[in-house]
């Protein structure tokens with residue numbers, strides 16, 4: 001579903017060339033989840049933007065659902081994004097002149113989905129905002145705006161959902177609700193999840209983890225476990241390319257709970 005080969009990102013600044021990412025590799029199959037973790041400034045948001053086709057690497061390639069998006073022009077990438085990708089930005093990106101309901105419905109209306117408002121109302125209810133549908137972004141708290149942004153991304157039923165710190169602005173309870181929702185979607189619809197997060201609990205729920213430090217992929221050291229009668233034993237060697245398959249892949253349920261059909265055209269692969 002996602003294949004990343006040796007991507008690097010350099011930018012030219014007034015002080016010279018800045019290397020933001022160096023030789024990142026990863027591989028994610030359909031329905032898997034990945035947490036990108038690391039300190040502030042380590043390149044997490046830059047990497048997420050490149051994986052989602054919003055930005056280009058300086059070297060290396062990214063393939064989404066079998067398509068090399070780094071070999072495409074902007075028009076080609078935009079088509080893949082529309083077809084495959086949902087994105088929750090760190091700074092929400094809601095339109096101030098539209099209500100919560102209209103913000104969620106907009107991408108569906110742009111796809112001429114006749115059920116746009118119905119689907120939008122359903123996903124607002126799923127994030128616990130059914131009582132805020134007619135509110136404008138300025139009338140909502142940061143956490144509520146974040147939830148609208150999450151509902152908007154979900155409403156398009158993306159094949160891959162990218163989210164940059166989706167619980168970053170939320171209190172623990174609301175954050176957990178959003179995490180549950182992300183993983184419900186992952187289970188119900190087989191959505192592949194790529195999350196940037198500081199939350200240990202959220203990262204721990206993901207099947208793979210990619211740790212960044214100053215733009216490099218950190219190989220995590222093996223867990224040392226004391227075994228009676230022995231000095232120390234290495235429990236398991238971690239492969240150098242983050243292949244930490246902690247959890248079995250969730251199977252999509254055959255009978256998800258009743259919900260409106262989100263897309264007029266079946267663009268999900």
Ligand code: ADP
Nearest residue numbers: 011013018020039040041042043044045046047
């Ligand atoms: P994170 O999301 O892990 O906090 P970012 O990906 O936002 O990190 O940024 C990584 C580093 O690259 C930071 O030091 C940031 O200032 C720098 N950076 C990101 N984009 C640019 C850019 N377009 N020009 C210059 N520096 C950038």
Ligand code: MG
Nearest residue numbers: 044045046090
């Ligand atoms: Mg960031």
